[in-house]
Amino acid sequence: MVNKPKITISTSPFLHDQVTTPKIMWELAYTLIPILLAAVYYFGLSALLISLSCIAGCLVTEYYLGKRGPLGSPLRDGSALVTGLLLALTLPPGFPLWMAFVGGVVAIGMGKVIWGGLGQNVFNPALVGRAFLQAAFPTAITTWEPPDGRYWGVRGTNLAMPFYQGEPVDALSTATPLSEMKFSHEPTELADLLLGNISGSLGETCALLLLLAGLYLAFRRIINWRIPVAILATVALFSGIVYLLAPDRYPSPGFMVLAGGLLLGTVYMATDPVSSPLTPKGIWIFGIGIGLLVVLIRIWGGLPEGVMYAILLMNAATPLINRFARTRVYGY
Amino acid sequence: MTGSNQNALKDKLLTFRHGVHPEEYKELSNHQRIERMPFVEEYTLPLLQHIGAPSKPLVHKGQYVRRGGLIAEAGAYVSVALHAPVDGTVTDVGLYGHPNGQMLPAIKIRTDPFSTQQLDQPAQRQPEELAKAEFIEAIQRAGIVGLGGAAFPAHVKFNLSENQLCRYLMLNGCECEPFLTCDHRVMVEYAEELIDGTRILQHFIQAEKVYIAIEANKPDAVITLRAAAAKAGFPVEIIPLQVKYPQGAEKMMISAILGKEVPAGKLPIDVGVLVSNVGSIVALSQYFRQSQPLIERVITVTGPAVRRPANVLVPLGTPMRSLVEFCGGITGEAARILLGGPMMGIVQKSLDTPVVKGTSGILVLTEREVQDIDTFSCIRCGRCLEACPLFLNPARLGLLARKGLWEDMEDNNALDCFECGACSYVCPSAIPLVQSIKVGKSMIRERKPK
Numbered sequence: 112m113v114n115k116p117k118i119t120i121s122t123s124p125f126l127h128d129q130v131t132t133p134k135i136m137w138e139l140a141y142t143l144i145p146i147l148l149a150a151v152y153y154f155g156l157s158a159l160l161i162s163l164s165c166i167a168g169c170l171v172t173e174y175y176l177g178k179r180g181p182l183g184s185p186l187r188d189g190s191a192l193v194t195g196l197l198l199a200l201t202l203p204p205g206f207p208l209w210m211a212f213v214g215g216v217v218a219i220g221m222g223k224v225i226w227g228g229l230g231q232n233v234f235n236p237a238l239v240g241r242a243f244l245q246a247a248f249p250t251a252i253t254t255w256e257p258p259d260g261r262y263w264g265v266r267g268t269n270l271a272m273p274f275y276q277g278e279p280v281d282a283l284s285t286a287t288p289l290s291e292m293k294f295s296h297e298p299t300e301l302a303d304l305l306l307g308n309i310s311g312s313l314g315e316t317c318a319l320l321l322l323l324a325g326l327y328l329a330f331r332r333i334i335n336w337r338i339p340v341a342i343l344a345t346v347a348l349f350s351g352i353v354y355l356l357a358p359d360r361y362p363s364p365g366f367m368v369l370a371g372g373l374l375l376g377t378v379y380m381a382t383d384p385v386s387s388p389l390t391p392k393g394i395w396i397f398g399i400g401i402g403l404l405v406v407l408i409r410i411w412g413g414l415p416e417g418v419m420y421a422i423l424l425m426n427a428a429t430p431l432i433n434r435f436a437r438t439r440v441y442g443y
Numbered sequence: 444m445t446g447s448n449q450n451a452l453k454d455k456l457l458t459f460r461h462g463v464h465p466e467e468y469k470e471l472s473n474h475q476r477i478e479r480m481p482f483v484e485e486y487t488l489p490l491l492q493h494i495g496a497p498s499k500p501l502v503h504k505g506q507y508v509r510r511g512g513l514i515a516e517a518g519a520y521v522s523v524a525l526h527a528p529v530d531g532t533v534t535d536v537g538l539y540g541h542p543n544g545q546m547l548p549a550i551k552i553r554t555d556p557f558s559t560q561q562l563d564q565p566a567q568r569q570p571e572e573l574a575k576a577e578f579i580e581a582i583q584r585a586g587i588v589g590l591g592g593a594a595f596p597a598h599v600k601f602n603l604s605e606n607q608l609c610r611y612l613m614l615n616g617c618e619c620e621p622f623l624t625c626d627h628r629v630m631v632e633y634a635e636e637l638i639d640g641t642r643i644l645q646h647f648i649q650a651e652k653v654y655i656a657i658e659a660n661k662p663d664a665v666i667t668l669r670a671a672a673a674k675a676g677f678p679v680e681i682i683p684l685q686v687k688y689p690q691g692a693e694k695m696m697i698s699a700i701l702g703k704e705v706p707a708g709k710l711p712i713d714v715g716v717l718v719s720n721v722g723s724i725v726a727l728s729q730y731f732r733q734s735q736p737l738i739e740r741v742i743t744v745t746g747p748a749v750r751r752p753a754n755v756l757v758p759l760g761t762p763m764r765s766l767v768e769f770c771g772g773i774t775g776e777a778a779r780i781l782l783g784g785p786m787m788g789i790v791q792k793s794l795d796t797p798v799v800k801g802t803s804g805i806l807v808l809t810e811r812e813v814q815d816i817d818t819f820s821c822i823r824c825g826r827c828l829e830a831c832p833l834f835l836n837p838a839r840l841g842l843l844a845r846k847g848l849w850e851d852m853e854d855n856n857a858l859d860c861f862e863c864g865a866c867s868y869v870c871p872s873a874i875p876l877v878q879s880i881k882v883g884k885s886m887i888r889e890r891k892p893k
Contacts, residue, residue: 121779121790122789122790122875122878122881123781123783123785123786123787123788123789123790123864123877124785124786124787124864124867124868124877125779125781125785125786125788125808125812125813126465126466126621126785126786126812126813126868127816127867127868127873128463128465128868128869128870128871130826130869130871131816131817131819131871131872131873132819132822132871132872133817133819134871135822135824135871187817188819190822228820229819229820229822230819230820230821230822230823230872231820335825384822384823384824384825385822385823387823389823389825389828389836389838389839390825390828390836391828394825433839437836437855438828438834438835438836439834440707440833440834440835440856440859441694441704441707441832441833441834441835441859442694442704442705442706442707442708442709442833442859443706443707443856
């Protein structure tokens with residue numbers, strides 16, 4: 112031996128799988144790119160600006176408040192980026208940028224950091240951010256501007272100043288497919304729901320892309336396939352029964368699955384591993400719970416949309432589910 | 444698996460649920476024929492090379508011993524005899540470094556440089572003429588233990604009581620640990636002895652069915668053993684299993700072949716299965732047919748930091764340093780020296796300990812394989828749950844261990860864990876899960892009233 116090797120003592124195993132937590136987060140982020148591009152295609156530069164604002168809010172908060180690991184910046188796990196992007200995709204196209212930034216700050220600050228950082232939070236951080244925005248800025252977050260084909264146009268409301276009480280916002284607000292259904296019983300064509308040429312939040316309109324992203328992520332085992340299957344099957348089944356009872360009053364199951372934020376929430380938020388249960392049994396309970404709540408809120412609740420609250424409520428139930436839904440251990 | 448391998452094993456392969464697929468690294472040594480290690484000057488034979496009580500030395504300093512001659516007898520029922528690996532002189536009976544890290548009593552023998560080292564032991568009575576009790580005693584006298592790594596005395600395992608019914612005799616040739624190829628080479632090169640040893644054991648066990656389980660990455664072993672069994676006219680089913688870790692754990696093998704679970708706290712025999720490593724069965728044949736007790740074993744010396752990876756037939760007591768030097772020595776890139784495979788192997792701080800009965804491999808890794816991955820918080824992705832072959836919840840166990848909640852760990856079945864390490868292998872946040880479960884298990888055991 113020429114140079115004496117440095118032998119380290121530790122315990123087995125000494126091999127490790129290639130998949131790491133940052134790789135999972137980055138792969139999630141990559142699948143959001145087509146969805147973001149679709150949002151830009153339908154809603155123009157506004158979509159991009161809102162996304163950047165949310166991401167900036169998230170990254171700044173994580174950087175200054177997040178836990179500094181022994182190996183450096185708290186941003187290194189990539190999760191803050193995903194949170195920012197997801198939050199942006201739940202916002203309407205005319206949303207003021209400063210509010211989007213604040214939403215990002217709250218998503219990471221209240222949704223993650225105060226719980227103890229990555230892995231400790233009970234609720235999905237992006238949805239915490241959105242719930243805050245919904246409570247703080249109820250008008251802005253329900254002002255739905257339709258896709259208008261102006262790629263380079265920035266909506267005037269995007270640039271609203273903080274806390275400026277001026278003229279009533281001169282925005283052309285339309286109804287989303289869900290509110291049209293709820294308040295005027297007018298269903299939207301399923302083809303439009305699939306392709307996304309409808310009004311709604313940035314990332315929820317193009318159902319087709321979301322379905323593809325979900326399939327890809329489930330196939331790559333980045334998300335647990337049981338969650339989307341449980342949610343979508345429950346929504347389809349439950350709303351199908353309701354639809355059969357009174358087809359003229361209630362939406363079809365196909366509409367229920369494709370419209371609104373269900374697919375976005377199902378693929379990217381309910382599947383957040385941190386805030387969903389660990390065991391297969393628990394995951395089924397969680398998914399079915401979300402499906403039931405979504406249909407309950409959408410059909411009998413006061414709001415046209417219920418995905419956010421459904422997921423947050425089941426997030427709250429997750430510690431309990433984890434405690435009781437145990438795995439069946441080998442040999443018992 | 445390459446295309447040609449798949450053709451040899453067309454049937455759908457059996458396996459257990461869950462598990463992981465680490466890179467195999469078998470190609471470093473799986474085509475290397477077994478080489479015989481030349482005799483060295485000195486051998487150190489620890490009296491404890493098996494599970495149970497240490498052997499009792501029968502020799503004194505200065506005594507001349509013959510290769511294969513008894514130098515220590517079984518110290519209790521759960522204990523085995525020990526034999527000299529060479530003709531030579533006992534130079535000491537004292538405390539020496541053991542691969543388990545402790546200083547333990549051992550017999551030191553200086554090799555007789557003028558001896559031919561021919562094995563010259565009296566012929567054994569053939570097993571067919573023995574009563575069962577005599578057979579069991581003979582195995583204990585032969586010093587045979589499980590050569591898969593645990594080194595549990597074979598006679599204890601084979602000594603079934605009247606109410607223990609063995610329906611299936613299952614020989615374990617899975618060798619699911621990456622890198623290791625000694626069982627593979629033994630099955631290919633000692634196929635006749637393996638079938639013969641199986642026949643001897645079956646004579647006493649009278650199982651309804653005999654299986655040899657082999658992971659499908661060893662198609663030559665499957666083919667060779669099938670041919671050897673056909674030639675011997677001995678009914679044994681050679682079953683290729685899916686390549687998956689830890690397929691070679693006996694519970695997983697039983698799940699794969701029989702679809703049965705061994706109830707918690709029970710042994711395979713409680714579901715009618717007797718499992719043995721293939722190497723031990725070869726040793727059985729060699730003892731009865733060639734009068735050679737367990738004085739040598741096949742060891743894989745491998746890893747990217749070993750200059751000439753090889754499978755070596757090594758006399759017990761050989762210093763590991765000599766063995767590694769026989770394989771060209773280690774390169775400057777060496778970062779970890781392990782006894783056993785990379786998933787369950789034990790780190791060695793030096794090569795100054797001897798080869799013992801339970802040594803299946805010496806593995807020298809570089810930083811490339813063992814690179815420390817950044818540790819992150821648990822994101823509860825559930826990959827460890829889908830890896831654990833026992834359906835435990837390693838994420839929860841790891842968390843409980845970190846909080847020191849030992850009772851809760853016990854309540855979450857920590858004691859069932861057999862420490863295969865699949866959970867730590869898959870954890871994307873590189874959390875030392877199995878390591879914390881090991882700590883938890885010892886804390887639970889310590890706090891239990893004896």
